[in-house]
Amino acid sequence: MISKKLIDLGVLALRQRNSRGNFKPHVSLRFRDDAGGLRMFSVDTTRTPNKYPQPDAYLITHAHSDHHGKSAMLSERALCSEKTAKALEIRHDREYKGQTFKLGEEFELEGVRIKTFPTEHTAGATAFYWENDVGTKILVTGDVKDASQLPPCDVLVTEANYGDPEDPTCHFTDDLDSLKSALLENGAVAFGAYEFGKTQRAVELLRGFGYDGAIRMDTRARVLTRSMLEAAGELAELDCTQEEGVFIVPPRDLNRLPWHLKKYVLSCRMDYPYPTIRISDHLDAPGLEEMVRKLDPEVTLVYHPGGNRPAKFSKHLNSIGIDSISIDMIGNVLSNEFV
Ligand SMILES: [Zn+2]
Known part of the structure; x- marks a missing residue:
C-alpha cells in the first residue's frame, strides 16, 4: 500500500x-x-x-x-x-x-x-x-x-x-528518586546499563546528583563515555575489590560482580533478576x-x-x-x- x-x-x-x-x-x-x-x-x-x-x-x-x-x-x-x-x-x-x-x-x-x-x-x-x-x-x-x-x-x-x-509497560516516568537513594546507600552499588546510551545517561544523572567519586566500568564503556560526555568526571577500571563507589556494567554482567555490591538494573523492563530503577532513553x-x-x-x-x-x-x-x-x-x- x-x-x-x-x-x-x-x-x-x-x-x-x-x-x-x-x-x-x-x-x-x-x-x-x-x-x-x-x-x-x-x-x-x-x-x-x-x-x-x-x-x-x-x-x-x-x-x-x-x-x-x-x-x-x-x-x-x-x-x-x-x-x-x-x-x-x-x-x-x-x-x-x-x-x-x-x-x-x-x-x-x-x-x-x-x-x-x-x-x-x-x-x-x-x-x-x-x-x-x-x-x-x-x-x-x-x-x-x-x-x-x-x-x-x-x-x-x-x-x-x-x-x-x-x-502498561508503555507508561512510565524516570524514577530519579530511586536512583538517588541507591547512590546514597552505604558501600558499593552496581547499576546494570547498556554500554552505549544508558551508561552515559547514568553518568550524567549521577554527576548531576553531585556524586564526584570514581565511576567504574570496563575499558570500552570508559572510552565511549569519555568521548560522548564533556564532563564525565573520574572514570576508573572495574576493580571488584573496592568496598565503596559506583560500578556500571551491562545488565547481563551484574552476576559477575561480587556479592557485597548492591545491584540494580536501569530499565523500564521488568524481566531482570535484580530490582529495576525506571530510567528510560525513550x-x-x-x-x-x-x-x-x-x-x-x-x-x-x-x-x-x-x-x-x-x-x-x-x-x-x-x-x-x-x-x-x-x-x-x-x-x-x-x-x-x-x-
Ligand atoms: Zn536507540
Whole structure:
C-alpha cells in the first residue's frame, strides 16, 4: 500500500528488499529537490550493494545497533553527527567513511538544505529535517527521549519503541528518586546499563546528583563515555575489590560482580533478576502522542522498531484522528528497480 497523503505531499516511502528477498530494515524516502532533481534518503538502513544504484544519503540517526550504522558507516554516502560517527567507530572498531556534522548544524547535501536537531535519546542522536520541491517539511526523528527541540513538520517519520498505549509497560516516568537513594546507600552499588546510551545517561544523572567519586566500568564503556560526555568526571577500571563507589556494567554482567555490591538494573523492563530503577532513553506512549500533537504533521509514518509496536501506535494515532501509517503498510521495490 502506498499512502496517498504522502504522495500528495511529494514524498514516496519505500522499503527495499535485499538479495535474499527479505525487506531491508527501515525506510527510504524519495522526493524532489528544489531544482526538480529526484533524491532518495535511506533512513537507518543497511547499505545497498555497490553494484546497485545508491541513495543520495544513508541517514544514521544514532549508534544503536538496531539502526544499522555498523553497515551504513562503510558508505561514503553515510551521514550522521560527529558523536554518532565516533560511537560507531568505538563500538565496531572500524573507520566511519561518510560525512559528519555537529549536532544542531544546518548544511546542504546534494542540493537539499538539511537541519539537524537533538532528540536526547543518546549522545549524538539526531533528527533530520528538510523540505522538498513543493515545500513539504519532512522530519525524521529516530528514537526520541525529549521532543522539545524538534520543529513542526508536514511529514513525521518517527519511532514507537514504547508506542502501545494499551500496554502498561508503555507508561512510565524516570524514577530519579530511586536512583538517588541507591547512590546514597552505604558501600558499593552496581547499576546494570547498556554500554552505549544508558551508561552515559547514568553518568550524567549521577554527576548531576553531585556524586564526584570514581565511576567504574570496563575499558570500552570508559572510552565511549569519555568521548560522548564533556564532563564525565573520574572514570576508573572495574576493580571488584573496592568496598565503596559506583560500578556500571551491562545488565547481563551484574552476576559477575561480587556479592557485597548492591545491584540494580536501569530499565523500564521488568524481566531482570535484580530490582529495576525506571530510567528510560525513550518517550513513553503518552509522550509519543504529545510529540505528534505538538509537531502537528499532516501524516506520521511510524518506522521503528521491528515487531508490532509501529502498527499499534499508528492505529492509535488514527483512532484519535491523526493520520498515520506504519512501516508494515508501505510498498517496496527491489534494490535495482529505482534510479
Ligand atoms: Zn536507540
